Amino acid sequence: MAGSQTCSACRGRKVRCDGVLPVCGPCSKARRPVDCEYTTAAAAPPGPKGEYLKKGAACVPCRCTLRRQQKCDANRPFCSTCRVAGKEKECTYDENVEKTLTEALFMRTHELEQRLAMYENHIATLRVPPASPLPILHHHHPIASTSRLPDLSPLPHGPIYNFPQALNSLFNHISTPSPTVDLHSISTPAIPQGLEEFRSVFAEHARQCGCTLSSEKLQAIITGDVSGAVVHPAFTYVAGALGCLLWQVQRHIFVFPHTEYEQLAQLWPALEGADPVTEVQIRYLLAIYFLLKKEMEEGEAQLSAGVRVALQHKLAFPVGPDDLDADPLLMQDASPAQTELISTLSHLMYLDRCSALVFRVPARLDRSYDEGFKAVSLFYPFVAKTNIVYLRARSLLLLVRTKELAHEWAALSASAHGGVFAPGRPAWFERYWPLLEEVSAHAAGLEGEMLKATFYGDRAHGVALKFSAVVSLSSKAELHWLVHRDHPESMQRALDVVMEVVGITRSFKDNDFILLDPLLGICWSTIAKIVVHVAKRPNLAAGVSWNTALETIDLSAKKLGYEMPFMEESLKVISDVIRVVEVGDHGR
Numbered sequence: 001m002a003g004s005q006t007c008s009a010c011r012g013r014k015v016r017c018d019g020v021l022p023v024c025g026p027c028s029k030a031r032r033p034v035d036c037e038y039t040t041a042a043a044a045p046p047g048p049k050g051e052y053l054k055k056g057a058a059c060v061p062c063r064c065t066l067r068r069q070q071k072c073d074a075n076r077p078f079c080s081t082c083r084v085a086g087k088e089k090e091c092t093y094d095e096n097v098e099k100t101l102t103e104a105l106f107m108r109t110h111e112l113e114q115r116l117a118m119y120e121n122h123i124a125t126l127r128v129p130p131a132s133p134l135p136i137l138h139h140h141h142p143i144a145s146t147s148r149l150p151d152l153s154p155l156p157h158g159p160i161y162n163f164p165q166a167l168n169s170l171f172n173h174i175s176t177p178s179p180t181v182d183l184h185s186i187s188t189p190a191i192p193q194g195l196e197e198f199r200s201v202f203a204e205h206a207r208q209c210g211c212t213l214s215s216e217k218l219q220a221i222i223t224g225d226v227s228g229a230v231v232h233p234a235f236t237y238v239a240g241a242l243g244c245l246l247w248q249v250q251r252h253i254f255v256f257p258h259t260e261y262e263q264l265a266q267l268w269p270a271l272e273g274a275d276p277v278t279e280v281q282i283r284y285l286l287a288i289y290f291l292l293k294k295e296m297e298e299g300e301a302q303l304s305a306g307v308r309v310a311l312q313h314k315l316a317f318p319v320g321p322d323d324l325d326a327d328p329l330l331m332q333d334a335s336p337a338q339t340e341l342i343s344t345l346s347h348l349m350y351l352d353r354c355s356a357l358v359f360r361v362p363a364r365l366d367r368s369y370d371e372g373f374k375a376v377s378l379f380y381p382f383v384a385k386t387n388i389v390y391l392r393a394r395s396l397l398l399l400v401r402t403k404e405l406a407h408e409w410a411a412l413s414a415s416a417h418g419g420v421f422a423p424g425r426p427a428w429f430e431r432y433w434p435l436l437e438e439v440s441a442h443a444a445g446l447e448g449e450m451l452k453a454t455f456y457g458d459r460a461h462g463v464a465l466k467f468s469a470v471v472s473l474s475s476k477a478e479l480h481w482l483v484h485r486d487h488p489e490s491m492q493r494a495l496d497v498v499m500e501v502v503g504i505t506r507s508f509k510d511n512d513f514i515l516l517d518p519l520l521g522i523c524w525s526t527i528a529k530i531v532v533h534v535a536k537r538p539n540l541a542a543g544v545s546w547n548t549a550l551e552t553i554d555l556s557a558k559k560l561g562y563e564m565p566f567m568e569e570s571l572k573v574i575s576d577v578i579r580v581v582e583v584g585d586h587g588r
Contacts, residue, residue, distance in 0.1 A: 203222055205242075212339060471523055
């Protein structure tokens with residue numbers, strides 16, 4: 001009789017089984033074939049219940065979904081829920097959850113010990129001595145700090161406190177001491193033993209931050225070389241400050257502000273007398289540092305200072321030797337100094353245009369730099385093809401041009417009538433087709449470099465190339481979508497590119513998002529706006545799970561928003577798109 005028995009597959013997934021033979025309803029709806037076998041509960045081998053899953057042990061799709069949270073058995077390589085749903089490729093696990101929780105406990109304990117030591121020291125210094133001075137015995141007790149704070153023993157007649165002053169001092173912006181401490185009493189490798197670990201984090205993110213320094217210079221920075229023989233001391237100090245911040249952002253534990261302040265205090269005098277290229281790099285690294293801390297005014301000030309240095313010293317792309325009339329075909333090998341200059345100006349342009357795009361402020365660098373930027377691909381084709389800083393800047397510049405062209409198209413569509421060939425549109429198409437070809441060629445070149453980087457296991461480089469590919473492909477999708485009403489082939493190409501973006505986005509691991517950039521929020525918003533138009537048209541949505549694509553975009557945007565600031569507007573746009581799609585689904 002139907003409903004009187006439960007198949008083993010439904011019992012294992014803890015879902016209601018209708019008992020229909022030969023295959024029950026839930027198993028017949030599964031995307032993948034399952035063994036629908038019936039066994040009585042008494043026939044099942046007795047045994048104790050399995051242990052409860054540890055926090056964070058469930059797979060990512062079961063923990064993060066637009067629908068209700070799913071039950072997960074945490075089986076490897078994929079859980080039963082994902083196997084039945086046909087989502088084996090999406091079933092991934094965050095391997096760093098338990099490690100992160102342990103680190104958080106150690107760091108919190110360490111922070112509380114340091115704060116307690118500081119409070120005791122503040123109270124001790126606020127004691128009011130009696131009329132006749134009495135000898136004070138100092139007993140030095142070891143605490144978690146570089147300097148051992150003296151513990152003042154009680155006075156014979158008892159201490160007299162100035163309570164208002166004590167309270168004001170205790171709660172007036174008390175910060176945590178420096179991490180350059182003796183932490184041998186805390187036995188965990190996750191806690192840094194000094195600044196070298198922070199500088200190593202900076203070296204890992206150097207290309208992301210716009211620095212293509214040689215391996216020799218990076219090694220000197222990691223070892224803390226401030227002699228100036230290999231690398232300018234300012235790089236070592238800014239690596240300590242920025243690396244310390246990135247180390248804390250990765251773990252979401254902010255307990256080392258004094259280390260950052262100490263490194264910055266040493267940085268300012270070291271920066272005096274630096275050569276222009278070095279100063280520009282230090283300035284935009286500081287801009288990144290302050291923007292990550294959401295100190296907008298200081299970040300904007302540092303970026304503006306870097307632009308002023310470049311303009312005052314007339315820094316320009318090395319588009320040839322001293323004789324600018326030289327044949328560009330002969331200029332194919334860039335020296336290390338030329339490569340560093342190209343990377344420096346490329347990243348300065350990237351930050352300038354990116355801030356203008358994200359924060360809607362005027363760009364500081366004029367368009368004259370664009371010509372020199374384009375000429376780099378003629379004089380130094382190898383650098384233009386392989387230098388990640390240059391590739392990322394080019395992806396952004398193409399995105400900016402796409403946004404400008406889209407704005408013009410919207411103005412033409414609002415004012416002109418007569419279809420594609422209405423007055424004004426032929427001139428627009430004269431710029432549209434070359435830009436589409438340039439974006440397509442750039443995206444194809446990025447794909448080859450991305451595949452090589454991931455094949456050889458260069459994670460940081462591969463993630464940076466994936467980021468550039470998403471930016472470039474979002475430009476390509478938007479260009480195709482501009483004319484989708486008049487050209488079905490362009491609409492189909494736009495949808496194909498959208499799925500390419502979703503595929504690359506799905507390949508990002510949890511620990512990759514710290515290597516990305518809030519610019520992706522704008523790109524994902526563009527993709528989501530295209531998807532919402534498709535999802536509302538059943539004839540286009542047939543055969544493609546656009547809701548799954550939106551889930552991927554939404555989940556990735558939330559993860560990036562957890563790691564990076566300035567994602568609020570993009571998250572709102574994506575959330576609004578999902579709400580529109582959900583309302584449409586309920587209406588049908």
